Amino acid sequence: MSKRLTIKDIARLSGTGKSTVSRVINQQGDVHPQTRQRIEAVIKQHQFIPSRSARAMRVNESRVIGVILARLDSAAENQAVSAMLPLLYQYGYDAMVLESRFSTTKVTEHLQVLGQREVDGVILFGFTGLTTGMLAGWENKLVLMVQSCRGFSSVCYDDAGAVNLLASHLQQLGHRNISYLGVNEEDKTTGGDRYRAYLSACQQLKLTPLAALGSLDYHSGYDLAAQVCTDETTAVICATDTLALGVYKYLRQNPQKNIQVAAIGNTPLLGFLFPDVVMLEFGYATAGKLAARQLIAHLSRAAPVRSFLLKGKLTSDF
Amino acid sequence: MSKRLTIKDIARLSGTGKSTVSRVINQQGDVHPQTRQRIEAVIKQHQFIPSRSARAMRVNESRVIGVILARLDSAAENQAVSAMLPLLYQYGYDAMVLESRFSTTKVTEHLQVLGQREVDGVILFGFTGLTTGMLAGWENKLVLMVQSCRGFSSVCYDDAGAVNLLASHLQQLGHRNISYLGVNEEDKTTGGDRYRAYLSACQQLKLTPLAALGSLDYHSGYDLAAQVCTDETTAVICATDTLALGVYKYLRQNPQKNIQVAAIGNTPLLGFLFPDVVMLEFGYATAGKLAARQLIAHLSRAAPVRSFLLKGKLTSDF
DNA sequence: CTGTTAGCGCATTCAA
DNA sequence: TTGAATGCGCTAACAG
Numbered sequence: 001m002s003k004r005l006t007i008k009d010i011a012r013l014s015g016t017g018k019s020t021v022s023r024v025i026n027q028q029g030d031v032h033p034q035t036r037q038r039i040e041a042v043i044k045q046h047q048f049i050p051s052r053s054a055r056a057m058r059v060n061e062s063r064v065i066g067v068i069l070a071r072l073d074s075a076a077e078n079q080a081v082s083a084m085l086p087l088l089y090q091y092g093y094d095a096m097v098l099e100s101r102f103s104t105t106k107v108t109e110h111l112q113v114l115g116q117r118e119v120d121g122v123i124l125f126g127f128t129g130l131t132t133g134m135l136a137g138w139e140n141k142l143v144l145m146v147q148s149c150r151g152f153s154s155v156c157y158d159d160a161g162a163v164n165l166l167a168s169h170l171q172q173l174g175h176r177n178i179s180y181l182g183v184n185e186e187d188k189t190t191g192g193d194r195y196r197a198y199l200s201a202c203q204q205l206k207l208t209p210l211a212a213l214g215s216l217d218y219h220s221g222y223d224l225a226a227q228v229c230t231d232e233t234t235a236v237i238c239a240t241d242t243l244a245l246g247v248y249k250y251l252r253q254n255p256q257k258n259i260q261v262a263a264i265g266n267t268p269l270l271g272f273l274f275p276d277v278v279m280l281e282f283g284y285a286t287a288g289k290l291a292a293r294q295l296i297a298h299l300s301r302a303a304p305v306r307s308f309l310l311k312g313k314l315t316s317d318f
Numbered sequence: 319m320s321k322r323l324t325i326k327d328i329a330r331l332s333g334t335g336k337s338t339v340s341r342v343i344n345q346q347g348d349v350h351p352q353t354r355q356r357i358e359a360v361i362k363q364h365q366f367i368p369s370r371s372a373r374a375m376r377v378n379e380s381r382v383i384g385v386i387l388a389r390l391d392s393a394a395e396n397q398a399v400s401a402m403l404p405l406l407y408q409y410g411y412d413a414m415v416l417e418s419r420f421s422t423t424k425v426t427e428h429l430q431v432l433g434q435r436e437v438d439g440v441i442l443f444g445f446t447g448l449t450t451g452m453l454a455g456w457e458n459k460l461v462l463m464v465q466s467c468r469g470f471s472s473v474c475y476d477d478a479g480a481v482n483l484l485a486s487h488l489q490q491l492g493h494r495n496i497s498y499l500g501v502n503e504e505d506k507t508t509g510g511d512r513y514r515a516y517l518s519a520c521q522q523l524k525l526t527p528l529a530a531l532g533s534l535d536y537h538s539g540y541d542l543a544a545q546v547c548t549d550e551t552t553a554v555i556c557a558t559d560t561l562a563l564g565v566y567k568y569l570r571q572n573p574q575k576n577i578q579v580a581a582i583g584n585t586p587l588l589g590f591l592f593p594d595v596v597m598l599e600f601g602y603a604t605a606g607k608l609a610a611r612q613l614i615a616h617l618s619r620a621a622p623v624r625s626f627l628l629k630g631k632l633t634s635d636f
Numbered sequence: 637c638t639g640t641t642a643g644c645g646c647a648t649t650c651a652a
Numbered sequence: 653t654t655g656a657a658t659g660c661g662c663t664a665a666c667a668g
Contacts, residue, residue: 019646052434054644
């Protein structure tokens with residue numbers, strides 16, 4: 001169990017000085033080709049790996065970016081994360097993943113930990129309750145997802161547009177009694193924004209609204225389904241694919257009701273089990289890549305703060 | 319944008335020496351209560367946060383543990399991860415998460431990256447194809463999940479026991495024609511082990527086996543369902559909850575068939591949508607915690623290499 | 637109990 | 653083109 005080698009050892013073994021080795025490793029400055037080769041040979045031979053923490057301390061740059069997601073088991077979020085990881089690796093960053101579970105306290109704690117680790121940047125999946133104050137000090141090295149916030153770059157979803165698109169699509173399909181199953185307005189985006197969009201869509205399309213708001217899980221979808229599946233209802237828009245699953249369960253138990261279900265989200269499972277669903281997805285992978293790209297841009301040269309708004313796309317076959 | 323403070327600054331500001339500050343921070347050694355208070359006050363006042371990388375370099379311990387999972391979007395895996403993160407935090411570790419996507423090359427790469435980062439330990443979610451060679455050098459600081467391997471601690475699932483339990487349970491329920499829908503034997507545990515367990519269970523219970531093997535996704539479950547849902551079949555065991563979803567889709571399209579579905583897994587969704595399913599779950603959260611605990615034990619004092627075998631538990635209401 | 641000192645492994649001047 | 657010297661922020665001996 002010998003100690004790990006250091007550039008000093010490499011220098012000794014290749015008969016040069018530490019700084020030359022450092023130059024070779026970081027591919028900078030002019031090094032005589034022959035010297036370089038010699039050093040590279042030694043490095044390869046001993047499988048030398050320079051210490052990150054030493055470098056980090058010296059250069060004040062850890063090449064780590066922190067990712068704070070609300071829930072590891074959210075399909076949307078882990079799709080986004082999966083998409084950005086390779087991009088980060090590619091630029092030499094590694095990701096430190098933390099879970100907030102929608103707790104602002106945890107976000108603050110995690111941000112502190114990340115600060116202590118001197119991470120170069122952070123990608124934070126927002127949720128209602130987060131305030132600007134909690135993000136103080138991270139301007140220009142933090143990209144916010146799902147939420148926007150003054151002074152921070154962000155990647156958001158066009159919630160209103162999505163509901164609109166769904167509503168008018170259903171109308172074109174001939175539906176006139178389109179109800180809505182959503183989430184408490186307490187949740188700003190998924191809850192409030194989408195619900196209001198539904199209401200205004202109804203106004204525009206001259207439909208009488210019928211809505212029920214609950215929580216995010218499918219149990220809520222199931223429980224509230226009856227309220228938005230009346231005898232007149234011909235279609236229901238679900239704020240979330242998860243909610244749609246609840247509705248489908250309800251509809252299976254009430255087979256006499258013939259209702260078109262539409263939902264925002266992209267759980268492939270939903271489309272698999274219930275092929276006649278109308279789904280609208282934002283492309284979480286795209287969102288993840290966008291966020292990563294923007295963060296990297298911020299870190300290399302001070303790129304301007306920007307907000308991206310992802311439009312939804314229908315994935316139905318109609 | 320002033321520079322970050324260092325313990326030197328804190329020492330100066332509180333009129334003491336660096337080491338005393340260090341002692342206070344690390345709560346070690348004896349420090350005069352008054353001095354301690356003074357220092358703590360200064361620290362709080364300036365929101366001083368000691369640099370991790372400096373400490374890491376000095377102590378040769380990064381307090382980071384790497385987690386290599388196969389897929390971020392696997393319910394089983396991210397449940398396990400979610401469970402171990404808090405435990406790791408609690409012990410002062412942070413997690414660096416990497417995704418292998420079932421590629422052994424990526425595992426090797428990631429392991430190298432983690433080595434460079436001088437992580438203290440690794441939790442690796444195994445898959446078929448991994449060899450001992452790839453793990454060389456990580457003995458005693460790597461816990462393997464799902465797979466076992468000489469010289470490494472591991473947390474595995476009792477695949478054979480699970481299938482057995484399921485089979486005998488179904489038999490007790492009166493089923494005599496129990497078929498099996500599984501995964502290619504190419505996949506050692508989920509594929510081979512479970513399949514063989516089914517075959518031997520049939521032998522023991524004196525049943526005639528009927529099986530079909532495919533891939534892991536629900537499409538495969540759907541495609542193969544017909545083969546294992548004959549007119550005589552009264553129950554089918556699915557190697558995976560995902561496969562069960564495929565079977566249910568098939569059964570919905572063939573309502574005349576009345577077949578009891580049983581599956582290994584714990585996607586709550588399955589039980590929600592199809593309450594009559596018989597599910598057997600291993601407790602992925604438990605597995606995650608177990609792995610984390612074992613790793614931490616290894617890191618603190620050289621705990622012996624151990625293999626944990628998680629028994630499955632029926633979650634049906636029968 | 638406390639301050640001083642000496643590195644940890646590396647990148648970066650500065651001379652050579 | 654190169655090596656020697658310096659210090660990043662911190663902990664651990666050691667000496668007071």
